[in-house]
Amino acid sequence: MSSEEKYNMSNSAKNKQPAGGYNGTPSTVQKSQDNKSNSAKNKQPAGGYDGTPIPRAPPGYTVKITFHRATNLPMADLNSLSSDPFILAQINTNLPTRHKEDPNLQLRTNTIRKNTNPVWEREWIVANIPASGFKLKARIYDEDPVDHDDRLGNVYVTVGRIDENWAGIKEQAFPVKKRMGSKRAYFIRAIAACFSKAKHMNGYLFVSIEVLGKTEDDQGARAYTLGPCWWTMHYSPLLGRITGKKDPSGGETGDKAKPERYNFQANQFQFRGPVPAAMYHRYVEFKPFVKSMFTSKGIRGWLLSKALHHQHARVYNYDGSTEYGYFSSPCEDMALKFLDLVHFDEGGRIYTYVLTLDSLFRFTETGKEFGIDMLSKHTMHSDVSIYIAFSGEFFIRRLAHPDRDPPEEGGQNESHPPDDIGGGPPEGKPPSDPAHYELVIDNDSGTYRPNAKLLPQLKHFFESNFPGLHVTTLDCQADAEKMNQMKKEQREKKKEEGNRIIYTQMSRSGSMSSSDVEELDRLEATGEREDSGVVKRLKREAARKQNAKKAHLNDYKPSNNREGWRWPGHKLGQDDADAGAKEGGERKVADVEEKRQ
Structure with missing residues (x-):
């Protein structure tokens, strides 16, 4: 081999590149980069619709x-x-x-x-x-x-x-x-x-x-x-104030109304199962902390999960005011009870709902006037359930002609809201026939993001449990413009009919603090609650829980004279008959001396 050949071979070895890399076709490289970019843009967070089939098993x-x-x-x-x-x-x-x-x-x-x-x-x-x-x-x-x-x-x-x-x-x-x-x-x-x-x-x-x-x-x-198909109605105390109150001359009064206690209503309705098998959705991991919140993993996840469980227990609070009832099977009376729970078509209300895998329907009224510090509305309703059947929002409208299709389905009909039609609220008593009403329900839930293709099955499921009631479904994406317009009409009708009340949660059980009133003033001025972040919300939730425990323990102080254990027939409070302080908080010595004698 000549010296020139050796020199060429040496240079060839030095300049040799590893296999792969640029192959001289720039269009191919650009296409690969574009595909990666589009894939990153179109990538959706984990969760939402889950197509896992139900395992096979013989009927039970x-x-x-x-x-x-x-x-x-x-x-x-x-x-x-x-x-x-x-x-x-x-x-x-x-x-x-x-x-x-x-x-x-x-x-x-x-x-x-x-x-x-x-x-x-x-x-x-x-x-x-x-x-x-x-x-x-x-x-x-x-x-x-x-x-x-x-x-x-x-x-x-x-x-x-x-x-x-x-x-x-x-x-x-x-x-x-x-x-x-x-x-x-x-x-x-x-x-x-x-x-x-x-x-x-x-x-x-x-x-x-x-x-x-x-x-x-x-x-x-x-x-x-x-x-049976049972229902419950729960009440939790809120601090509220009537706004936009009119004076007799027709103008608005300048004085602020006094804050008062109101009851926030939460409802549960057990449907006749089963829910359609395809209605199966998991929470969406739209934020890094969401997965830990649902699985209670890590300190932050455990705190968030604990706070949401506590919020669920507080909103769906069982006490002496809780109302119960049931129906043996779906019937028109069951549909009427549902309409009663949502106040028929009065006030243009909008509700947030969750439907569980065992056909339990939970819902509460929603809106900016409710200054309720929820970490997540649908997560609270589901009690931090990883899987649910469906979720979203709904509202009720009253039809002028019960034997015709709703206007949203092409029927020659009018509905309240938005139209002013007689024979019902706000001037008259609501009709007692479910056929006079339309349930408009959607899949507007960022927490679970239900599949819009399942809305027809949701419609059939609600029609089977509420016989006689018209049901209309809306896709929160495909029907976004129509849905937003209808909800806007609901809110406008709510402003027109009756007094408008804004609400906020009370920081203590049964008591009103200056911070509650300040939050109510801010809510009235801005129209919506301040987004205080997760940490501040957790602190507020912990403070509410601590105050509730203090109030509960205060009932068992020795000074409260819990003497009901002494003997049968001894009345509770019997020893407290004259034990209270006089005006000004001072006990008169003469009264004490008189008792001793």
Whole structure:
């Protein structure tokens, strides 16, 4: 080999590049870069519609569970030496689930006031219970609207294999396990037992279970509530002020109205299941902290999840003012009750809703006038559920002609709002025929972002549960202009009809602080609540919870003379008859001396 050839080979080795890289076709490189750029732009956050199918399983059985009564429950209330018991029941089966986060079936009974031997007679009909049986866990609680509910004990019922010939359980007594119960409640029960004839401390829950037959469903791997269709209406205190109040001459008064207490209404309606199988949505990870919030991972996620659970419990607050009712199956009266809960077409109201996987419909009124510091409205309604069926907003309109299609569906008809039509609000009483009303419902939810292609199934599901009611669906994206215009008409009608009230949450249980009034003034001036960020909201939520606990503990100070335990027939407050301070906060010595004599 010549020296020239060696020199050329040496230069060739030095200049040799690794395989790949630029191949001399700039159009190909540019196309690759454009595809990556478009992919990044079009990438959606994880979550939303989940197409995971329901696992295959043979049809199960329809089972009716009846919670009859309980006896000899412990006393959680030192003041009345009684309890306000309710049952939170849960069914566990070996059915496969789409995801491990899918919630179990649950039922909460109504609360029986001041009774340690409560009678519920509450039925629960569940479909698709597998032939292998199930486990029923019933937690019995004492309701405490101010502080957390005290657990009075657990009851476990294990049912083996079942079929249409299964004998069932007839009003059988099951012992209340005390191990998970409130130590304070059982301590009070033990003290009371020392002064009564009943020396035992064992409580019992009486339950019946029967098989009604085979479930007529081709998706046997999904158990669901079949009935009854119950509803509840909850109230939580808000601070409010009437704005835009008119004086007799027709002008607006210059003086600000005095802040007053109002009740914020939250509603629940148990539908007849099942929800359509395709209606299955997961939370959307639109922010980095969202996943940790739903899964309670990390300190920040745990705090956010805890705060939202507390908000849900406060908005859907159970107390003496909570209203209950039920229907054996969907009917026109059930549709009328729903219209009553949303005040028919009065006031142009708009509502936020969530539909759970077990057909539980939760909703509250929404709007800028509600200065409620929610971390997330739909997350609060779902009680931080990872998977739900559907969510969005809705409103009600009254039709001039009940036998015609709504105007949104091309019918020659008028509706209120926006039109002023007679025969109902605001001047008259609302008609009692569901056919006079239209439910306009959408998928406007950034938390779960329901699939618009499922709106026809949502429409059919609501029509089957509210017979006679017209149902119209709107896609929050494809029908955005139409939806925004209709909601604008609702808000304008709300301003026209009656007094406009703005609301804000009270920082303390049952009391009004200067900061509450200042927030109300700011809300009235700006028209919307200040976006204070997650940290400030968590601090506010923690302060509310702490104040509620202080108020609750204050009821049990020795100075409050809780002497109801002394002997039977001794009235509560009997020793307090003359124990209060006189005007100015000072006790007169003469009164004390007179008592001593």
